[in-house]
Amino acid sequence: MTADLATYNFAYLDEQTKRMIRRAILKAIAIPGYQVPFASREMPMPYGWGTGGVQVTASIIGPEDVLKVIDQGADDTTNAVSIRAFFQKVADVAVTTHTKDATIIQTRHRIPEQKLTEGQILVYQVPIPEPLRFLEPRETETRKMHALEEYGLMHVKLYEDIAINGRISKTYAYPVKVDGRYVMDPSPTPKFDNPKMHMSDALQLFGAGREKRIYAVPPHTQVVSLDFEDYPFEIQKFEQDCALCGAHGVYLDEVVLDDKGGRMFVCSDTDHCEDRREHGHVGAMLATDREAAE
């Protein structure tokens, strides 16, 4: 570390701010799914880049922590790289790309494929924390609806989906009910990841910087995706396996390869994919490449 960085407090935020955010986090953990307002600070990155998640991480991180940052499941995309570099610089913490080695995982859009364990903390970057926002524009009204547990409107949205598309077409930010009480927006994660939130061993924290809200799902808490009795909740299913590691039953990204209709499906969780390849798993595309090389 160079001397000029000594002007920064550990993990960028000053101690009073961290204290304030920790109080909000504690309250959020005490009331699972409830959105706690907090005095969000300006961060050295634009809104939409994870200012909420960064503030949560900055408030809970200690010198002994090992940080992993993912963006759409990948460790090597711009958002992940810049946030990881940020904490290396201002907190001088160890970083990793391996899910199992991390104590804090900050994420945008995905929950790692590998099951999280006790003691790990998953920090979500949340753009719009209010699940009812696009149904009811008034903040005063949505707060009242949460307070009085009036969630019929959420089902009106799902009803509309079925009436128009024949099924519930919402694929991400799929609303969940936490601990039988609050309806929560799990941030724009694909609904594929919703079941992973249910009874998770890890603590899940959600930070929305622009909207100034923090909410949480404590470990071993019920997280139930909303649905109808005759149209139950379903996760996405993929016909293909990962082209690189052959993984099945994981969330896949579609990558367009050329302008002749060539495409591949590959694990969205890069760490999971690399780990599998290290252990000798080979997907269809990698196998053909090897044959060609030999």
Added chain:
Amino acid sequence: MTDTPLLKVSGVSKFYGSRIGCKDVNFELWPGEVLAIVGESGSGKTTLLNCLSTRLMPTAGSVEYRMRDGNFRDLYHMSEAERRFLMRTDWGFVHQNPADGLRMTVSAGANVGERLMAVGDRHYGRIRETATDWLGRVEISADRIDDQPRAFSGGMRQRLQIARNLVTGPRLVFMDEPTGGLDVSVQARLLDLVRGLVNDLGLAAIVVTHDLAVARLLSHRMMVMKDGHVIEHGLTDRVLDDPREPYTQLLVSSILQV
């Protein structure tokens, strides 16, 4: 009809600063009875309606409602959660402008189904079946169920709003100028429909209108308001055929005869 009233209103007053909204209103409403509140613009009809339907807190007085368990509860001593639950199950509110009472951006079926989902119905097929049934009862064809109210005519919107309110089988419905802004033939059909529904379902209703013809067709009793005061109160036919107060006489005689 039973011996006990459904709604007991005593001494309800609403002041806007020093200005009177409505003053010292007393009446009782029995199950299955339709009460019309008539008067000119600014006479306090809508203020009174809002005070009765918990949309506006009165300055003084009490409004007691007989719950389904038979006990009277003062509306303004209930918790907000109870009040809101009452409003979307046991009550209905039909606005003059359907856009105020409907969700314009979701389909007709979802508009009717919203109350069912709000009270915990989680079966899509059943919700849709009930919605289809209610659309039929308000003379909207079943193939319009997935259309948004934006695509509906004024009369259809108003009928949809009525269906949306009646789907939970309420016992009391408030209507604020239900036929305002509709042309005469559509008005006639709507009134016919409302009268049929009120009879079939044994609803009690409080209808605010400036149109004496609406009051004549729909209501059993009526109250005439002027400057925030109830100046005359009685059976509809009696008030309209034999008005006692000079103002009511003026009102009745000012109807155009065609």
